[in-house]
Amino acid sequence: xxxxxxxxxxxxxxxxxxxxxxxxxxxxxxxxxxxxxxxxxxxxxxxxxxxxxxxxxxxxxxxxxxxxxxxxxxxxxxxxxxxxxxxxxxxxxxxxxxxxxxxxxxxxxxxxxxxxxxxxxxxxxxxxxxxxxxxxxxxxxxxxxxxxxxxxxxxxxxxxxxxxxxxxxxxxxxxxxxxxxxxxxxxxxxxxxxxxxxxxxxxxxxxxxxxxxxxxxxxxxxxxxxxxxxxxxxxxxxxxxxxxxxxxxxx
Numbered sequence: 740x741x742x743x744x745x746x747x748x749x750x751x752x753x754x755x756x757x758x759x760x761x762x763x764x765x766x767x768x769x770x771x772x773x774x775x776x777x778x779x780x781x782x783x784x785x786x787x788x789x790x791x792x793x794x795x796x797x798x799x800x801x802x803x804x805x806x807x808x809x810x811x812x813x814x815x816x817x818x819x820x821x822x823x824x825x826x827x828x829x830x831x832x833x834x835x836x837x838x839x840x841x842x843x844x845x846x847x848x849x850x851x852x853x854x855x856x857x858x859x860x861x862x863x864x865x866x867x868x869x870x871x872x873x874x875x876x877x878x879x880x881x882x883x884x885x886x887x888x889x890x891x892x893x894x895x896x897x898x899x900x901x902x903x904x905x906x907x908x909x910x911x912x913x914x915x916x917x918x919x920x921x922x923x924x925x926x927x928x929x930x931x932x933x934x935x936x937x938x939x940x941x942x943x944x945x946x947x948x949x950x951x952x953x954x955x956x957x958x959x960x961x962x963x964x965x966x967x968x969x970x971x972x973x974x975x976x977x978x979x980x981x982x983x984x985x986x987x988x989x990x
Contacts (some may be wrong), residue, residue, distance in 0.1 A: 745945035746787075748930055750810035752909055753788055755902050759815035760977045765794045767974035768846060768878065771987055775967070777876055782877075784833055784867070785850025789826065791814025796824045797955035804828040805836060847879035854945045855923055857958075864962035871990040877964065878987050883971060884922050886982030896973045897973045908933045913943060922949040955984060964988035 749756060768791075772781075779800045783792045788811055796802040796819075804826055806812050809973050812828045819826045829836075833850060845867055863895030890896065893935050895916050913928035923946055928962040930941045952969055959966055968987040973980035 744808065745943055746808045746927075747768060747810050748941045749942065750808060750814055752902060753792060753811070753814075755926075756909075756911055758979075759790070760979050761790050761794050763977040763979075764848065764974045765975075766800065768795070769798065770975065771878055771968075771985075772844060772876075775876055775936065775987075776778040780842055781844045781846055782838070782842050782870070784845060784847040785853065786828065787811050789818050789828065791848055792826050793819050793822060793824050794902055795888075796826050797822070802826045803838075803842070805831050805833070806813070807832055816838070834859055834866055836855075836866065836870065836895075838870045841870055841874045841875070841948075843872050845871060845875070845877045849880065851879050852881050852924045852947045852949070855948050859950075860948070860958060861961060863960060864964070868962055868964060868990050872922060873990060876967070876990045877990075878985070879951045880985045881955060882947065883982045883984055884951050887949055888917065888919065900931070906934055922954075923947070923965060924949065940950075946990060949986060952984060960987070964990065 746753070781793070781800050781802055783802060783804045784805050785986050786792045791803055792802045792804040792815065804815055806815070806828070807829060807830065812830055815828050824962060833847070833854065851860070851863070854863055871877060895914065897914045898911070898913045902911065911930040913926050917924040917928045926943060926945045928943045930943060932939045932941070952971070955969070956966065966986070966988050970985040973983045974985055
């Protein structure tokens, strides 16, 4: 069994197993940016396969995508090329990236929750602030702990799915445990990929951090941000709204 990073493992079928209402979420982001009259230049932190980055570029935004996983960036570049969209993708770490030119809008859809260690979250927030222009805004979402906790029985949940295409069968089997004290969810399991007679098994170990409004507020104050909005219930035009906080802050 091969042990590789979660996002490295799922990159090639990420958009299938993690579906998102791309247009609705981008509509929401566009409306938020419009409320504060910010520029059309956006950094997408943790851009993954580039589906949001590319959609926003189609809408006339000048987009830069950043991700830590080579496999994700490679797919994002191919996806942009397929639709003839000009987007630059770079491999960097949210905690210590440095832009050549500071930017007016930074967006992190889902990626902040992947940073489990609170000291790393503090580093990331301060680094993001340092890469913003004066009065620039940072928009991000995190999982709402109070809403999610009701989905767990004895702090445990499991998930099994099968995805098929012309050449590949992918079995996705995970168990997750949410620690109510630390607010960290740890996922374990395996992904089995079958292509003809070739079968590969990948071990999965991944963690996510959940937040309360009080907790996220304290971290943002520590980083020196001015909090503009904390919306509970996910992105306003997302038809599949998730139990999230969508947060808007200003440098």
